[in-house]
Every structure is written in C-alpha cells, then in structure tokens.
Amino acid sequence: MLYRIEQRPEPSASMRIAAPIIATALTIAVGSAMFAGLGYDPVSTLQAFFITPISSLNGLSELLLKASPLILIACGLAVGFRANVWNIGAEGQLIIGAIAACGVGLFYPNPESPILLPLMFVAGAAAGMAWAAIPAFLRARLNTNEILVTLMMTYIATLFLSWLVHGPWRDPAGFNYPQTALLPAAAMFEPFDYAYRVNSSVFITVVAVVLMWLFTDRSFLGYKMKVSGAAPHAARYAGFRESSAVWTGLLAGGAAAGIAGMAEVAGPLGQLSPQISPGYGFAAIIVAFIGRLNAFGIVLGGLLMSLLFLGGETVQMNLGLSSSLTRIFQGILLFFLLATDFFIFYRFRRVPEHA
C-alpha cells in the first residue's frame, strides 16, 4: 500500500482542534530530545520549564502578567493579518506607546490627578497608532511594503528610546543609570495584591479579546477585512476598499501595542529604561498565528507563550541554561503548528500499489 497526500473536500474540523495539541506535543518531544542531547535530564528540565513556573500563586501572577500584553497585541495584529496586512513592528509601536504614556505620567502638572492614568492610556494608544499610521499611509497611498517599513521603524523606535533615557529624560537622581524617574503612584495600575505583580490592566486585555471577537466574527468591517485577506480580487469585485483594510489593520495593531506599552510602564516597570520589552511585539506575532487569528485561540496561545517566557527564566535560574531557549521553543512551536495546519486541508489517503 502507498500513501498519497490529497486535498480534503472540506477542511477538517477535528484536525483544526487537534493540530495545536499535536504541535505542542511535538514541541515538547523535540524539547526533551534537545535537553537530553545537552546532557540534562529531560523530565526534570521539562518540569522546570513547564510546571515549576506555574506551581505557585506568584507564578500564576507572572503568567498573567506576561500573557496579558502578548494577548492584547496579538488581538490587534490578528485584525491586520486576517487582511494580509503584515504589521511586524508591534515591538516599535509598544515602545512608542510606553514612551508617550510615561511622558504624560512624568510631566503632567498634577501628579496626583485621578485622570492621569486614563490620560496615559489615551496617550499610549494614540502614540502606537501614530507610529503605525506611518506605514499605513505609505502602504495605502504610496504602495510601500509594510513588512519592511514597520520593522525598520522598530529599530528607529528602539534607538529613540535609548536616546531619551540616556539623554533628556534621564533621571538626574538615578546614579547615571539610563532610566527615567519612577512614575507617581497615580500613574500606576493598582496590583490586586501587593504580594504579586499582576494588576488591573489585565481587564484591558479581557475587553480587547471580546472586542476583537465581535469585530472579526460579527462585524461587517471585520468581514470585509477577512475577504480582503482571503481573496483580494473578490474584495475589489464586492467594492471593499483595500486602503480601509490597510488602515484598520495597522491602526488596530498600533493601538493594541501602544496600550500594551502603556500597561508595562504603568505596571511592572514603573519607569523607562533601554530594555522595556522582552520581545513582546515579536512574540505576539507567534501568538496570533498559534491562536489562528481568532480571539479564543489567541488567549490560549498567549498563555502558552507566556509560559515559555517564564520557563526560559526558570531554567536559567535553576539550571543555568540560557534564556534564549525560550526563542528556540517559540520557533519550534510555530514550525510545528504551521506544519500541522497543513493536515486541516490535506490528508493521507491509501492508494493501491501502482495499478
């Protein structure tokens, strides 16, 4: 008997659910093999990577703390990805959002004002959108590839942040460290419990997930963007404007990343420094794909990705392994996920020995 790969008449619903599970299992299998190859006991390493981080309340708090920006940004990015608008510069939009929010928090005349936090929220969202509006304008009006522009603007944003914290915004009382002064208390999200770092900004993410679901699954604008992504000629046939998909897609991603940046400075960070994100903007791209660009999937993907971040930190602390393992795991997981997705649309079929 021979096997042949053929297209399924209809995409398989059960494979749609099974694929991420299989991919995760394969990732863990490859991970164990990798640890074994490096001379570590795979069981205890995997435990350190995947179990230890979430076996305490603090761990769970950290899980949510990291998952929140990932899910938030992935929701924004997925809006664009559905329409084939490839914003891969969320990292830059996050940085700019954080800068704007921190600027408001530091320089607003009344540091105790109750509207300080909402103002920072608006500033973060607006700044992220403004940063994303540049590639949107270039793509919509000047036909310029948004992948490269959003990415280049991330490098520029990183350098801009570096200049700010080394120069004009450096805290004079900060022992010459490249960082700003700490934000006033009114500019910070209240933690649920001062023993843990997770704070009320997770509700922003919850709202974003619901909005994203409504937008992509129920709204006409979301429908139009889905058509633009799946069949551009059909979108033109129906009279849906391509430029509106580009603008919506990039601005949604920019706003989400900007808000995530704001929530970082107003949450766990409390100030700006040259390194404010452990790569949330890039990891969120993976989250969006793992979540298959839909809201519910993104929540799961974000939690999984957050666990990978925590796992990387834990093995670094407990076993002295490099935290770059996180990125390797992220990459492998995405590879497997993309590969297993193939079987949603294709299947093996047994064919008789060549007749």
Added chain:
Amino acid sequence: MDLFIAIFTGTAIAATPLIFAALGELVVEKSGVLNLGIEGMMLVGAAAAFWAVIAGLPMPVAILAGALAGAAASLLFGVLALTFLTNQYAAGLALAIFGSGVSAFLGRGFGSAPIDALKRIHIPLLSDIPVIGPMFFRFDPMVYFAILMFFVISWFLYRTKSGLILRTIGESPETSHAIGYPVIRIRYLAVLFGGLMAGLAGAYLSVAYTPLWVENMTAGKGWISLALVVFATWRPLRILLGAWLFGGMTILQLQGQALGLAVPSELLSALPYLATIIVLVIISQNRQTLSLHFPASLAKPFRPAT
C-alpha cells in the same frame, strides 16, 4: 585623502554581507518563494562560523560552516513553505525568531573576546599602487568573492537555461509543472542557495567584519537585505549598487560618530533604517518597473496537481 580611502574601503566591506544575503534572497524570490527569515539564517551562520574559529578550525572551514548552517536553517523554512504549503510570511518570521534563539543559545559560551579576523590579502604589485592600491587591492578574499558572486548570479539568471527555468517558475509554477519541470525540487534548491548565501553573510559578520560575538549582532542587516531586493526591483546590478549605498551609509554614520559630530549617536545609527524606508517609498512609486521584473507567483503556495 586617507579619510576618503577609509570611507571607500569601509563601504565595500560593510556592503559585503548585504551583497551575499540579498543576492541569495534574489535567487529565492526569482523562483517565486519569499523567505523573510534572512535575519535568522544570518545569525545562525554567524554563530556557526564563530564557533568554528574558536574550536580552532581553519578560516575557510569556519566560513563554510557558517554557510552550511545558514542552508540547514533555510531547509526548515523550505519544508514548511514548500512541502507543507504554509503561509510563507509566517514561516519566514518563525525562522527569523528561531534563528535568533538558536544563535543566542550557541553563542552563550563564546565570551566577549574578539578573534583573529579573516586576513586581508595584499595583492602583489597592484596593492602598492598609490591610492588605487589601498582602495581596491587590499581587501579580504570575501569582498572579492561577493563581487564574483554578483557576476555568477547575473550570468546564471540571464544566460543559462537553468536560470531561465528558475525565472519562469517564479512567473508561473503551474505552467512550469505542466511542461514537466520539478517545481518543488527547484524551489528547494533555490531556498537552500539563499540559506547558503545568508549563512555566508552571517559568517562574514562574525569572523571578518566585527570580529567578535554579540547576541543579535546582525542588527537588522537581514531585513535590510530583504529591502534591497525590493529596492533593486529584482535585478542583480541594482542589488550591488544598493548594497554599496547602504554600506556607505553605515560607514558615514560610524565616521560621524568617530568624529564626534554634535548629533546624538542614536540619530546617526537610525540613518540606515530611515534611508531604507525612504528608498522603499521611492522605488514603490514606479509600479511599471516593479511589475516588469517582479516574480508573479511570489509567496503564493504551490502544490502540483496529481
């Protein structure tokens, strides 16, 4: 005059990794495949070559190791994009992230000490000519090799039947398949070649250009190479010119920092990225030229009908 020579030679050296990576990507894209993962392949290549040098292997072997590591990384992308028909944007991004992780992991034991860089060769007699000598005849061999690759790839693409086959697969894999060419196999070869070249570019960075190990040392050069291919509207000569332009930009910025210009160093560092955006915008205005050399099937998954 010395400053001019320094800028000139610095430009040629800074352009070399861009030339390798962008020429490799050109061949990949000409076959209709878009591999966004250059940055990842370059990093893997850089780490592998650096490791080989530390391990005491001779320089040519180290560079080869870099190239092969790049090719191995590209194979991951190839399997996803060509066999599993994955969205090529996603697969390329995955490779970029994965490559940066793998290289950082490999590089955790490299330390921060520089290594003995790839030696420059003084071509006898020629290198002694005043001005001309130092400008053209005192580079390391990889600089010349990059230019040789430009000629080889131009010749291959436009003067050989294999090049014609590659280009026409990039226009329409369906038609190529219908007249009997093994589209998938040829695309695999193109992707591997692209990985080889990106690996070379990375190896050049870590063993000749810098020459020390820094995490994420490519600093966006892979992405700039990708931009160069668009900038060049898929033509080899323009890749060469574009790489020199960007190399020049990098060197001017370094010289500017060295001279202590009254401009923040971050602004100077941002210049190459800013320039990439501006050039992309300018190039994108001429849709006619873009479409003339654009591989029509770029990034579209293809599976031969059975």
Added chain:
Amino acid sequence: MIPRLELRNITKSYPGIVANDDISMSIMPGKIHAVLGENGAGKSTLMKIIYGVAQADSGEIWCDGKRIEAHNPASSRALGIEMVYQHFALFESVTVVENIALSVSSTFDLKTLARQITHLSNRYGMPIDPHRRVLDLSVGERQRVEIVRCLLQAPKLLILDEPTSVLAPQAVGKLFETLRQLAAEGCSIVYISHKLDEVQELCDSATVLRNGKVTGSAKPKETTSLELARMMVGSKLPEMRVVPSVPSARPVLEVRGLTSPARDKYGVALKNVSFEVHGGEIVGLAGVSGNGQADLIALLSGERRHADASVVRIDGKAAGHLNASERRGLGMAFVPEERLGRGAVPPHTLWENAVLTANRRGGLVRHGMVDRGKAAGFARDIIERFKVKANGPSSSAQSLSGGNLQKFIVGREIALKPKLFLVSQPTWGVDVGAAAFIRQNILDLSRAGSAVLVVSEELDELFEICDRLLVICQGQVSPPLIRTKTNREEVGLLMTGADRGNDIEERSEVAVQN
C-alpha cells in the same frame, strides 16, 4: 496496423467525482481523432493522463505497441507526444524563443532555435517572430507559438485541447489546413472539442464522452449532428423559451466615449467605447478573448474606476467614478468570469459568500453587524431556487463543482433583483443542463425588465439568448447588430477587425518578413 495510441480501461477519480470511468479508445497513425464532449465530461482529465501530467488510478496506455508506465510530460515528449493546452503553457515575461527553449531538450542555443522557429512557422503557414515577448502577443499568436513548439519536436501524436475557442472563425480555417498538412505527413492528432461542426469538418473518427464515460464512437463525417449531439448530451436536449423583448424607453446602462489605458501589462486599452443597454433586452458582447473584454467589464462593474464620472451612467446617474459597491447601490449586479477568488471567496462558506454582494440590498448587514441567520436563510433560498448541489449554507465555496458554484453566484446576483445585470462567460466549464438553466434564468430576468449585458466568447450562446450584439476588437466596440438581422460571418469579420484594415495577423507577417 499497430495503433499510434491505445487507451485501455482508463479510470481516474478525484475526491467526490469520477472524472474518467473505464475509457478505452485507439488512434491510428496519420488520423485525426476527435474526443467530443460537453464541458465537464472528462476530456481534459483524459488528455492530462495521456500526456502524463496526471496519473490514472487504473488502466493502460499503449503507444506504438509499447506500454507506457508511470510517465510524465518529459517522457511523453521523448515518445513523440506533444500537447497544446487550452490555457496555454506559456510564460508571459520571456520571449517566444525562450519559451520554446524551455521545452526542447537540445543545447541552449537561442540563435539557432530562433532560426528554426522562423523556418518552421513559415512552412506551416503560421509565421511568428521568435524574439517578441509573449505578453505582447495576441491570443491567436500565442496558439501559434504553442503549435510551433510542438512541431519542432516532429511529433508522432499531437493533442489539441479546444484549440478554436480562442480563434475567430476565419482563423479556424487556417488552423485546419495546418492540421491536415500535419496528418498527411503521418502525425496522429487528438482533437478535443465540444463543437460538432468543427469535428465533422476535420476529424476521421471520434470518441464521445459524457460524465466521464464513453457514450459512443463514430465517424463524424458519416454521422448526423443530431446523433452526435445525443451521444454528447443524452437523450433530452434542453430547450430555451425565448419571448420577444420589450425594451424600455430609457437606457439603463449608457456608455459614452469611454477611453482608458490598459489596466496593466496584460490589459488592453479601450478606445472611445459607446453603447447602451435598455431594460428588458439582452445585449451580447462578442470577441476573441484578450481584446479588451476584461478591461471593459472591470470599468463597468466598478472594479476599476474612471476619472470621468459621466462615461458610464447607470439608471441615468453618472457612475464612472463609483466603486463596485456604490454601483450596486444604483441597481447593478455582476457575475465575473472567474468564480473562485473573484465571484466567491474560495475558503468561505456559502452564507459568507452571500454577504459578499448581498450585504446592503439583501439586508444581511444591520448596524454594521452581519446578520448570520439572515445570511444563512438567503443562501438557503438560492440553493433551493437555483438547484445548487451543496450541503447547505455552511459548505465552502471551493467544495462546490464549477457549475454549482456558478449557479450559486448567478443566483445570488439575480436574487438582488438588479436593474442592470452584467455577466461574463456565464456558462464556462458548466455542464449542459446547468448551462441551459443559467441561460433561461438570464432570459427570465431580462424579460422581467432588467437590462442585461452578456460577455461571451461562445458565439452560439450569444446567438441563442441575445437581442442585440456588439463586437469588441482591440479595445474598440462595433455599432450594435440586431441578432435576427446578422449572421456568424458578419460577426466573425468584426471579431478579426478585418474591416479596419489593421489585422494583427498581417502585422506579424510583416514583422517576420523584415
């Protein structure tokens, strides 16, 4: 005598359909053999199997007394089997000689090859310039390139798939001369067609297919058209009810002095196009493909917009500057020639595809939200009313057969009760029953008062349903002809642009002689 080609019990199935079911036939050297059948009968699949592009699930292929196993196009060519595709296997971005070099196995010497091409193409009366880029060639010229490419291999068996679908009637005669000359030199020819008159004129023998099965073999010259048609279509030939039209006083579609550059390197510039379509009538646009139909229809549908709003008026309102959705607001509906990817989004469900154009006029969107229940109901209605074979509104567009998807799209557009109905190639690749059904629905829509413009390359179809005919050639549109007062010859002449004295064929001959 050993047959040049013999097929024994070929069977091939794709998910959901049996494309070829136990097909056997044989062709002698020097004979022209027809494979006759309606669209979707399995002809193209069979040819792909002979040529080795696809592999049969079971059955045997014999060539000159030797069995061919596990072959591919390259090994077929080595055996002397050549194929001219219906949709050409040519690359537009490279020259004629480069295209041909890709499929000949000789050394890569473009100069010598170019000389051979010029020589051979002149010898068979189909001159082409080897150094022109394919994208600059007309469709007829491209077919010559395909045929010359095959002839260079001195083939023993030549397969032609619907070769006349891209030719004006006058050019068909020329092609037949070339084919007869070839057959006289000993080459066997497999001629795939659904046109009875051509098969009767050209072919020595015929195999008729229906629904993937052989339904008969015949000597076409000794068989009546009626008998052949019965074998092709089955016992019952569908009949059309044509009621005389009562055109409205005011035109619904007015096109005035529409001039526009080609949309891209594959397009054709339109020159001063003017015509009108009244309510209650069907106007047909005839023409050899690639003469500006695609550009014109895009400008009428709103997929392309025009700077001058007044060049296109819909129901009296200037519409040239509006996009497709805005024009739908004026009462336009449109069925494009590409179903998958233009008329429908392939991976989306049928109810989602209903929302594509019925969002406003079908009331499927309210307060910016898609009403899923209503969309499903709308899709279900179309499935029932237009007899679409599908597993309900949730099946994906790409899971439907071509004919069923076309019925769905036509149904969706007709359900919007358009004042103006544009339809391009309504029955391409659709089986006979479905084609008749679609045509009848178009007729009924028109008789209920809608203005209908049909773009088609099938003259038969246009003569069957249209009240008036326009002919497009090189971006220019002829004055209207009344269907009952014209004939194929007149339309054919207009299609070649012969009356304007700037014939493409003549130009290329001059180019070659220089």
